[in-house]
Amino acid sequence: xxxxxxxxxxxxxxxxxxxxxxxxxxxxxxxxxxxxxxxxxxxxxxxxxxxxxxxxxxxxxxxxxxxxxxxxxxxxxxxxxxxxxxxxxxxxxxxxxxxxxxxxxxxxxxxxxxxxxxxxxxxxxxxxxxxxxxxxxxxxxxxxxxxxxxxxxxxxxxxxxxxxxxxxxxxxxxxxxxxxxxxxxxxxxxxxxxxxxxxxxxxxxxxxxxxxxxxxxxxxxxxxxxxxxxxxxxxxxxxxxxxxxxxxxxxxxxxxxxxxxxxxxxxxxxxxxxxxxxxxxxxxxxxxxxxxxxxxxxxxxxxxxxxxxxxxxxxxxxxxxxxxxxxxxxx
Amino acid sequence: xxxxxxxxxxxxxxxxxxxxxxxxxxxxxxxxxxxxxxxxxxxxxxxxxxxxxxxxxxxxxxxxxxxxxxxxxxxxxxxxxxxxxxxxxxxxxxxxxxxxxxxxxxxxxxxxxxxxxxxxxxxxxxxxxxxxxxxxxxxxxxxxxxxxxxxxxxxxxxxxxxxxxxxxxxxxxxxxxxxxxxxxxxxxxxxxxxxxxxxxxxxxxxxxxxxxxxxxxxxxxxxxxxxxxxxxxxxxxxxxxxxxxxxxxxxxxxxxxxxxxxxxxxxxxxxxxxxxxxxxxxxxxxxxxxxxxxxxxxxxxxxxxxxxxxxxxxxxxxxxxxxxxxxxxxxxx
Numbered sequence: 177x178x179x180x181x182x183x184x185x186x187x188x189x190x191x192x193x194x195x196x197x198x199x200x201x202x203x204x205x206x207x208x209x210x211x212x213x214x215x216x217x218x219x220x221x222x223x224x225x226x227x228x229x230x231x232x233x234x235x236x237x238x239x240x241x242x243x244x245x246x247x248x249x250x251x252x253x254x255x256x257x258x259x260x261x262x263x264x265x266x267x268x269x270x271x272x273x274x275x276x277x278x279x280x281x282x283x284x285x286x287x288x289x290x291x292x293x294x295x296x297x298x299x300x301x302x303x304x305x306x307x308x309x310x311x312x313x314x315x316x317x318x319x320x321x322x323x324x325x326x327x328x329x330x331x332x333x334x335x336x337x338x339x340x341x342x343x344x345x346x347x348x349x350x351x352x353x354x355x356x357x358x359x360x361x362x363x364x365x366x367x368x369x370x371x372x373x374x375x376x377x378x379x380x381x382x383x384x385x386x387x388x389x390x391x392x393x394x395x396x397x398x399x400x401x402x403x404x405x406x407x408x409x410x411x412x413x414x415x416x417x418x419x420x421x422x423x424x425x426x427x428x429x430x431x432x433x434x435x436x437x438x439x440x441x442x443x444x445x446x447x448x449x450x451x452x453x454x455x456x457x458x459x460x461x462x463x464x465x466x467x468x469x470x471x472x473x474x475x476x477x478x479x480x481x482x483x484x485x486x487x488x489x490x491x492x493x494x495x496x497x498x499x500x501x502x503x504x505x506x507x
Numbered sequence: 508x509x510x511x512x513x514x515x516x517x518x519x520x521x522x523x524x525x526x527x528x529x530x531x532x533x534x535x536x537x538x539x540x541x542x543x544x545x546x547x548x549x550x551x552x553x554x555x556x557x558x559x560x561x562x563x564x565x566x567x568x569x570x571x572x573x574x575x576x577x578x579x580x581x582x583x584x585x586x587x588x589x590x591x592x593x594x595x596x597x598x599x600x601x602x603x604x605x606x607x608x609x610x611x612x613x614x615x616x617x618x619x620x621x622x623x624x625x626x627x628x629x630x631x632x633x634x635x636x637x638x639x640x641x642x643x644x645x646x647x648x649x650x651x652x653x654x655x656x657x658x659x660x661x662x663x664x665x666x667x668x669x670x671x672x673x674x675x676x677x678x679x680x681x682x683x684x685x686x687x688x689x690x691x692x693x694x695x696x697x698x699x700x701x702x703x704x705x706x707x708x709x710x711x712x713x714x715x716x717x718x719x720x721x722x723x724x725x726x727x728x729x730x731x732x733x734x735x736x737x738x739x740x741x742x743x744x745x746x747x748x749x750x751x752x753x754x755x756x757x758x759x760x761x762x763x764x765x766x767x768x769x770x771x772x773x774x775x776x777x778x779x780x781x782x783x784x785x786x787x788x789x790x791x792x793x794x795x796x797x798x799x800x801x802x803x804x805x806x807x808x809x810x811x812x813x814x815x816x817x818x819x820x821x822x823x824x825x826x827x828x829x830x831x832x833x834x835x836x837x838x839x840x
Contacts, residue, residue, distance in 0.1 A: 366773060394776050395773065449707040
């Protein structure tokens with residue numbers, strides 16, 4: 177049991193039935209998250225990162241629907257168990273930190289009570305007073321000065337960084353096994369971002385949680401994650417260790433993405449830009465989604481969906497360029 | 508706005524001790540009891556052909572500074588000179604003229620383009636307002652500029668909602684450039700865009716700058732982008748300029764502690780070189796009552812007693828005559 181990954185997502189397909197047609201938001205998403213590991217999910221806006229996160233919690237609302245696939249968490253398939261069980265998992269075993277902390281906090285309830293509420297919902301034996309005390313302890317653990325007074329405040333009295341700290345407290349107070357962080361620092365300034373990331377890292381190692389870190393910032397990813405999965409237009413294009421993916425990217429999209437970031441070493445070189453735009457997701461996937469923008473495009477790419485090739489060890493890429501190379505094998 | 512001599516002066520924009528304060532009125536009598544000091548005493552000059560990057564965290568006043576230059580924010584005191592002429596508080600005809608020479612690109616391309624006008628109207632409206640062209644001539648000049656920023660004739664009569672974020676930002680650029688301005692203020696032009704599209708826009712901006720002999724005031728919170736674009740950088744904190752200098756000086760020899768923190772907070776994309784970040788305590792103070800001494804003193808890791816009382820001036824500390832820092836105890840090699 178312990179050698180199995182904590183979370184294993186296979187062939188996840190999510191479609192949204194809109195008036196304009198079926199939006200194929202996720203077509204083929206598969207990854208594994210090991211215990212006490214931080215996995216980064218990278219990609220541009222609209223590539224399906226957040227939909228993946230919501231699907232793991234089975235929070236896809238109509239018109240969206242999970243078409244197929246499996247999400248095995250601790251030996252149970254989240255997509256087949258009943259709603260009561262899912263509700264039990266949400267918040268206590270899998271928690272999620274949202275991008276906009278101000279939007280996720282209730283403006284008319286003191287923040288300490290909001291943290292305590294999470295505890296009360298998942299542990300019936302607790303009484304209000306001890307839940308509140310635990311909440312204050314959690315705030316103290318986050319390094320918030322004067323936690324007793326902070327617990328008495330309302331969200332509007334807090335800065336963006338402080339609200340995000342409260343969110344983290346709320347999500348980690350139940351000591352979940354998996355923490356999904358959906359762009360936790362994109363709304364914050366860089367100096368605050370550095371604070372929050374450092375804080376998350378110490379807490380996560382203290383309570384031994386696995387993290388699914390969703391971000392579009394490759395720098396944040398390089399700093400916090402051990403493994404990285406790259407998505408493009410609802411398709412998983414590359415998975416591997418952070419070192420392999422960022423230093424030796426094997427998919428043309430990942431290679432392009434890395435080159436679009438201004439380079440510290442030679443700032444005068446013109447920036448590489450990937451030509452064209454992200455394709456519409458209204459058509460089902462019949463080929464490599466990146467083919468129209470790819471520099472290495474072959475005829476095959478326009479006709480077939482490239483399988484995921486297993487490169488050396490823990491590195492996978494979905495690109496025909498690796499077809500026939502000695503170390504690659506299709507999965 | 509005309510230059511007296513025909514040789515263009517080297518200095519295009521000069522800002523002297525600029526203050527922009529917004530009053531806070533509360534209570535029944537709407538008496539003013541405090542003010543937000545968004546820009547609190549800033550001076551700098553922009554040479555012709557410069558790309559001056561203005562960086563700082565949100566709320567530090569960088570956008571307000573940009574808006575004050577185009578007359579969209581009320582100047583409390585201080586002066587702004589454009590081509591040697593004072594442009595604070597211009598009205599009527601003169602304000603019109605200023606708009607022709609100084610254009611502003613907004614951050615959000617989704618709300619800065621009129622949803623019911625075609626691209627041709629959007630881009631051509633400036634020519635009409637300033638009587639620079641009429642009739643088919645407008646269409647011709649619009650098309651020429653649209654071609655330059657990567658559109659073709661079939662895009663002329665479409666509406667803004669038919670375009671993606673990056674395309675809209677290019678339309679906004681065309682609209683600004685059609686008046687042949689001398690100074691372009693870019694207020695976070697790429698922060699609403701994805702990285703792959705951001706690269707396209709930044710490259711285009713660089714090309715246009717040399718092609719049209721433009722001067723940019725480039726406002727951004729993204730240090731990587733600012734470094735790529737600018738030749739000079741100004742770092743703002745809480746309404747004050749804390750450091751200015753050439754891009755390389757700022758990045759390799761930062762003198763002000765805030766600049767050093769800002770640079771070290773930037774995550775590195777290379778997973779093998781973990782950066783040693785200087786972590787700051789606390790949040791930026793509000794600009795309503797900035798501290799009496801150095802604005803950065805309450806969070807500064809190297810704060811000394813003097814910093815809390817005495818506000819440092821922006822002066823030269825090292826050998827470089829272009830590098831200034833507002834700090835009593837700057838880092839020097």
